[in-house]
Amino acid sequence: MTALQLHKDLSRIWGSDKGWCGIFTTVNHTTIGKRFIVTALFYFGVAGILSMLIRAQLATPASAFVGPDVYNQLFTMHGSIMMFLFAIPMFEGLAMYLLPKMLGARDMAFPRLSALGWWCYFFGGAILLVALLVGAAPDGGWFMYTPLSDKVHTPGINADVWLLGVTFVEISAMCAAIEIITSILILRAPGMRLDRMPLFAWYLLVTAGMMLFAFPPLILGSILLEIERAFGWPFYSIDKGGDPLLWQHLFWLFGHPEVYIIFLPAAGAISTILPVMARTPIIGYGWIVGAILSLAFLSFGLWVHHMFTTGIPSMALAFFSAASGLVAIPTGVQIFAWLGTLWEGRPQLKLPMLYLIGFFVVFVIGGLTGVMLAMVPFDVQAHDTAFVTAHLHYVLVGGFVFPMLAAAYYWLPHIIGRLGIFRLGEAAFWMIFVGFNLTFFLMHLTGLLGMPRRVETYSGETGWAWLNLISSIGGFVMAFGFALFVIDVGLQIFLGRQASRNPWGAGTLEWSMPRGSPVYNFASLPDVQSREPLHDEPDLAPSLARGEGWLGMARAGRRETLAVDPVSGEARSIVILPGNSAFPFVMACCLAGFFLSMLFSLYPLAPVFLVGVTVIGWMWLWKGGRTRDLGVIEAADGKTLPVHDEAPQPPAWWATTLALAASGTLLVSLLFGFSFLWTVAPAWPPQIRMEAALGELIVAAAGLVLAGLGVRMATTAVRQGAGPRARGLPLLMAMAGQALGVAALISTLILRAPPPSGHAYAAILWILFCYAIFHGALALLGLAFVFLRGRRGYISARRSAAIQSVRLWSDYGSVVTLIALGVGMISAVV
């Protein structure tokens, strides 16, 4: 087969649907990745305009440009949009676009999940954007501290917009986390051992892992606050056993790792671009991987440094201060690895490198002020002043925006196949760099002179006026710089000259693709022998295009890519990916219906949409799979492999495990909240406790045994190739077990638990039980699913992937049922 024929066949198989309906059904990672990037840039512009309005208001003392009600919406939305609608989606887009191309795969592990993530982002972002346009935007700060954000102090819809809109968008973050981890761990080119992975993939692997554990506390906190606002269950109100500090803990448990979630992908881009610019391999690959891992670990231990002034005991302050300072060490390791790489190489001052120099200067200053703020005595002075505003912009603009601008110029020739022709990029750099420092450098002094954050006006006697005027002028210079950047990129897209295949002389696989990235990425997948495969084999690209690597064929209209062993990178199976699908769009519409009915207090409608979500989810999973075994099939010349659902630990197994890890984090956060309130909140212990529910506990324990035994017997029966009856009966037994568990939970809630609106004790227990009921119901659905799949012939001894995943769901459902009842029992008697 010729390269051209292969290109035509693969393009047909991997292409999006033709016409307008392709917009709604495409699942291709290149398209979805670009969508994320473009949408994120749009929101960067929106949040940028808001910041201009903020600077216009602050430019002069006693300004009457906007009043406090509008100003509060401005800074709340500036922060929220930059965090949730720009930074996170931006790196998700970059990851989705680049990862498969760098790792030598044809798509992400769960293409439909990528599409669902984007649609959730699109709808959730739209809710926030519309609220902004009609003047009903959130105004409680991007941190939404209670009691200011509760129903008493924010009676309008504003806070609900934040809680529901942001949670909606977070669905896309959770989807991305699961998908990025799975893709990096198993969808790589054969031979790409973990220690041969591009550093970019290491950074994203760790980032996605952090998202998996950082977002659940915020999601939980938002759910609790929304339920408190909507139904009056007390979690944060002090007179009914709640505590506003619980919100702060949950928020910053997310909020601090969030900073590293934003910085690490950008650092990954730096570790990719900088050695290419320096024309030498990066020094200290292993050290950098160690630094990333320790950053991730440490970042979960320092959320309290946002709460140094909340009256936390001095010993705890010392511990969290030390942990916060310690973060400087892995950061220092990376900075000096990059600096050493530049020093030992022959760096060229090309455009991406110029932006990386901007990164160095801005980020190092931000890091140093960060160490200052980690010192408790200094923080209690500088906290909530303009000094912190300056610090966080140095860290985030230095640590994210400058590297992203470098990444834009570095990968634009890959994305559009063209090079820049004008020197506007340089001019844009200088305007952004000078404007940025003009805005924020002196703002440190503004803070030291006592200007607090989030004030819409100040008097001329304070001595802050000239500083604020300079900051405002700098802000507008920076804004023009960004406008110039957009114009430059536009010119490059439409007028740029053709780029060669590998214009920078890089060594990573994405540069072995034909220009303009074909929908299938690689006509055949390479065998990777080093960290920079393109430097080993300069002729790799044409050889791959001729189909001389793995899977160099267009077979049976199937979208095929390879799965490898996570550590050794040996080829293990052929993954058949799903094609174009409308499910992600329809699912996101149902979710949007749910969130909107919550937002407008149409509570009877909400369950209808949840039923819709369940039905779509069922159909989504039902599609695909086969009623006959494929056995081992050809993967390359003389090599055969099984397909993924006939091999152990397929992508779905990873997704299940990761989703359960995230859900487990939510449960742990809830239990943390329970014990926190019990020990810290004033109105404890509660007057009315739950009654002991020994009978229910015994029923649930029996359910656990039935479910556990049933699902195991069913798995064994499937493995031994038993008939439908021998598989079906144990599954029915497992379903009965799960049903017993759910019944025990419901009975305890109705008969023995106090009403949830009286005290935080009861409210938390209700949430805990509802969580367990949810997981029990999910396990029931899963068991019913494999039961019916088995009867239709979709399950065999080889095709047992579904039952493995359902076993995890079922076991988790049983365990959380028991945990809920156990915690309820203990709380009833102590």
Added chain:
Amino acid sequence: MQRSLVPISILGLAGCAGDLSILDPAGPAAASIAQLWWVMLAGSALLCAVVFIPLGLAFRRRPKARPRGTRFWIIGLGLGMTGAVLTALMIYAFFVGLRTIPLPAPAVVRISAEADQYNWTFRHPGAGPEDVIEVEGILHLPAGRPVDLSVSATDVIHAFWAPRLAGKIDAIPGHDNILRLVADQPGIYRGQCAEYCGTGHSAHVFSVVVHSPDSWARFTGQEP
């Protein structure tokens, strides 16, 4: 006196003075924190030089030097230097911190502050053991004596901050947080809410009147 350690006028930063300036301290806690700031600023300037000078030189054409590798860059600078600087700073900051926390001291005056949207109510000890002198918007302090301010709030979270005297502490409903305040000299100082508390946040301010011993005695009614 701590302030002599920070010769502000010599540094030519007369602009650092101001009613709310952290850099113009008027009490021991604020003074030692200001000193911490100047030390950290000097250290940061040095560290910037350590990064920016090699960054600039890396782009100069130069004869290929013997590669220094990970030993120098990562172990030496990344781990070694960062770790050493950090350790020294943390020990120093720990001792600064000790000077700001409410350790037991003789003759501590106890005053309470209660914040709401958008007022400050201060309750001072009066002549008798049960007497309370309640003042809105103005906190009265005796000069030179340690004061433990018990800070709380009735509606949303606020924060008490009189920058020239000490760091800030949050005013949280349901919690009583203690802030140690010592003012060196009699005078009038300013303070403001530091935690965003709604549309009146920017005007949520208060004054601090620091009394000489005589004046304090008159204020509390405890005539000497």
